[in-house]
Amino acid sequence: MARNRDDQDYIGPLRRLGVAVLALLLLLSFLFWRIDNPRMERLRSALVDRVVPSFDWMMAPVTKLTDMIESFQSYTRIYEQNQELRRELQQMKAWKEAAVQLEQQNAKLLAQNKVRLDPKLTSVSGRVLADSGSPFRKSVLLNVGSRDGIVDGWATMDGLGLVGRISGVGKSTSRVLLLTDASSRIPVSIPASGQNAILAGDNSPYPVIDFLEHPDRVRPGDRVISSGDGGVFPAGLLVGQVFQGTDKRLRVRLSADYERLDFLRVLRSHPAEQISNGGGLIAPNPSQIEKEAAEKARAEAAMGAIETDDGSGDGTSGSGQ
Numbered sequence: 001m002a003r004n005r006d007d008q009d010y011i012g013p014l015r016r017l018g019v020a021v022l023a024l025l026l027l028l029s030f031l032f033w034r035i036d037n038p039r040m041e042r043l044r045s046a047l048v049d050r051v052v053p054s055f056d057w058m059m060a061p062v063t064k065l066t067d068m069i070e071s072f073q074s075y076t077r078i079y080e081q082n083q084e085l086r087r088e089l090q091q092m093k094a095w096k097e098a099a100v101q102l103e104q105q106n107a108k109l110l111a112q113n114k115v116r117l118d119p120k121l122t123s124v125s126g127r128v129l130a131d132s133g134s135p136f137r138k139s140v141l142l143n144v145g146s147r148d149g150i151v152d153g154w155a156t157m158d159g160l161g162l163v164g165r166i167s168g169v170g171k172s173t174s175r176v177l178l179l180t181d182a183s184s185r186i187p188v189s190i191p192a193s194g195q196n197a198i199l200a201g202d203n204s205p206y207p208v209i210d211f212l213e214h215p216d217r218v219r220p221g222d223r224v225i226s227s228g229d230g231g232v233f234p235a236g237l238l239v240g241q242v243f244q245g246t247d248k249r250l251r252v253r254l255s256a257d258y259e260r261l262d263f264l265r266v267l268r269s270h271p272a273e274q275i276s277n278g279g280g281l282i283a284p285n286p287s288q289i290e291k292e293a294a295e296k297a298r299a300e301a302a303m304g305a306i307e308t309d310d311g312s313g314d315g316t317s318g319s320g321q
Contacts, residue, residue, distance in 0.1 A: 123157075123265040124148055129173065138181040138203060139164070140261055145172045153232070155267045161238040161255030162186075162226060163264055176264065179207050179239070179254060188239055188252075189227035193217040196227050199239065199252060206251040209242065215250060218242055224252050234269055 126144035144150050146169050154166045156176050164184065167177035177184055184201035188209070197212040212218065222242045228235025240254040 122268050124150065124268065125263055125265050126174075127263055128261050138178040138184075138201070139167065140176050140178065140264075142174050142176060142264060142266070143172065144266065145170045145174050147171055149268070150174050150266055151269075154269050155226070155233045155237060156264045157237065157267065158256045158261060158264055160257060161240060162233070163256045163258075163261065165233070166266065174266075178258070179256075180205060180258070186232060187227045187229040188224050189235075190218055190222050190224055190242065192219065192222040196229060199224070205258065206243075206245060206253060208245075209250040209252060212250065218250060220244060231269075234267060237267075 124144055126142035126148075129141040129143050142150075142156075150166060150169050152166050152169050156163045156165065162179065164176045164178040164181070165186070166174050168175035179186065179199065179201055180203060181201045182203045184199075184207070186199050187196060188199045189196050193214065195213055195217065198210045199207050200210045201207045209218075209224075220241075220243045224239040224242060226233040226235055226237040226239060238255050240252040240256075242250055243253050245251040
């Protein structure tokens with residue numbers, strides 16, 4: 001115990017002496033570097049040139065640590081860039097798939113554009129004057145009427161698709177019943193499944209497809225066009241695309257922009273030719289058949305008579321010999 005106490009008696013003064021010496025050295029160093037004197041400046045320069053180059057081994061760990069920190073920061077930036085490139089690659093894959101689908105759809109549309117409608121199918125353009133509809137009736141007014149040759153029942157289109165049909169004609173105006181009206185019923189066709197149906201309005205923005213024979217063959221996105229059945233509308237007019245509504249019924253998202261019905265085209269529909277004699281398409285007229293049969297019989301009889309005469313002449317000449 002006494003020995004430990006003697007050690008502590010010596011350590012305390014030595015520690016205080018070391019601290020005093022260190023403080024004195026720091027003070028001298030401070031004064032040495034702060035004295036503004038040409039002689040001291042030369043002395044400092046000589047000391048730096050002498051001592052600093054020999055401190056490279058001391059700076060090596062610091063330099064190595066700095067390089068490691070910079071490398072880690074560079075790795076972090078590269079990792080973040082890699083993650084960003086991965087996200088962009090996923091987005092590009094999605095865009096590529098969308099581009100492939102659009103390319104296929106464009107190819108189909110280009111192929112379908114080769115189909116030509118009736119060259120007699122001309123149109124009259126008119127401006128939408130007002131919406132004369134109500135919550136229970138969807139229609140608009142056009143500034144063309146009977147003076148422009150408009151006839152009740154003709155189809156109307158905007159720049160994209162079918163809008164409706166003429167359901168009332170005045171001298172200078174006409175009313176267009178929209179496809180969304182509850183009283184609108186038009187025959188349509190779905191080319192993808194080869195089926196015909198009825199497009200029925202229900203005062204909602206998306207009309208319903210009714211009387212479809214095989215609904216399971218229809219897919220969302222299938223094009224819907226007018227079928228031309230019954231001579232109501234010309235065939236091949238674009239109506240819209242199929243989708244399934246919230247009520248699980250097949251509906252059509254119309255191609256026409258109902259929010260901006262400024263100008264409409266009224267298609268002049270010419271009545272189809274009426275065929276009164278259906279049998280003429282299957283077989284010729286019976287009197288014509290009898291006439292042709294009689295002529296054929298006379299021709300055969302004439303040919304038989306000629307052959308008989310030729311045979312008798314040969315026998316006579318043989319007997320004379």
